[in-house]
Amino acid sequence: MRNILLKIQYDGSRYKGFQRLKEEMTIQSKIEAVLSKMTDGEILICASGRTDMGVHAYGQVANFKTNSNMSTTKMKKYLKEYLPEDIVVFEVREVDERFHSRYNAKSKTYLYKIDNNTFQSPFYRKYATYIASKLDVELMKEASEAFLGEHDFTAFCSAKSKKKSNVRKIYSINIKEENGFINIYIDGNGFLYNMVRIMVSALIDAGMGKINKSDIEKMLESKERKCETASAKGLYLYRVMY
């Protein structure tokens, strides 16, 4: 059987998240429906991870197995024709049969976009979280250092998270300000449920001067959840590295 890799961009606004549900309105369901029609069989895709309702992706990665001998160029064209405009498969490539988009992921980068202008942009209302108080990016950068390296992230994940271990490693956090938007890139070896959104909430508090690096260090040690969850609509699965 052939193993086909897909790289996907999507605007998550209209969907109930990535993962297949009984109902149709998930990104996975939409892609599987088109692939199944294309190959005249039942295709199930496996992605690097799910994304929640309203979360977007610049570079989700998925793969699927098929007996079809259709060329990857033709597959890409077919997907472009039948998928809605808010789901774009920008790369289709045949990979080694052992490749698994979830198990083989070495690191993931998430982007969180904050609209910090004097008023909320109507063009980014679904693509960024609006924060009215002016955030101090230098304070955010300072505080973000507390997350770097290996930590138990129990204090920064949802109680719904049921992983065996809550230890994860953060490789880098880059915070860039441009035209009143603040883009936070978080790169790590894995992320727990809601982890990025809770970390971002802490960084927003830091940008308001409410907490600092040492407060975050104490939160990590305490393993007690204190911070809120930042809104889904500012979050993007930015890149998956293998």
Add this chain to the structure above:
Amino acid sequence: MRNILLKIQYDGSRYKGFQRLKEEMTIQSKIEAVLSKMTDGEILICASGRTDMGVHAYGQVANFKTNSNMSTTKMKKYLKEYLPEDIVVFEVREVDERFHSRYNAKSKTYLYKIDNNTFQSPFYRKYATYIASKLDVELMKEASEAFLGEHDFTAFCSAKSKKKSNVRKIYSINIKEENGFINIYIDGNGFLYNMVRIMVSALIDAGMGKINKSDIEKMLESKERKCETASAKGLYLYRVMY
């Protein structure tokens, strides 16, 4: 009576254009409904000009007369509370009673946004026009010079345009490329119906090497319409100067 100026940003995607129609789904209707409720009277706003279905604005300007003694700060808050998120009144200011947002406009700038990446961004599908062939920005800049200054724009407006004179003056055209997007800023003393979209269509042809500056000069002289109309969704009323 007080004369109140409004500066407005809007995402035109959901609307049938700016101008009030019998049905509710225009930007003007939405704003007038909220202002009328706010002042407990019938408010009619006058804008710098209409925008078509799907066209956006970064800085539309409008004004209205009222006997209300509500402060402009309170008005701004009220508008924020009752307008949908895709219409943002970001400035409310009392102006001289003689100020008229249409008659007093000295110049207008339109922005046209082209997505010229290798695939169409799902995030800009309503906010830019996608052109798959790689455009040569230098050729576009060269060709754009033909439009500068005063010309009869009969060849670059819709047959529906019914102005006494089709002579308009273009002050500047700035074309900037960033992250695979091409932003065209056109500043002039006035614009005929569909004029910007037809000019942009000519510039896209120029970017593909199909026509050049001298072809556009000939089109202007001929007064015969040759170019298509670029899609509405890439167009923004960017700024109005008084």
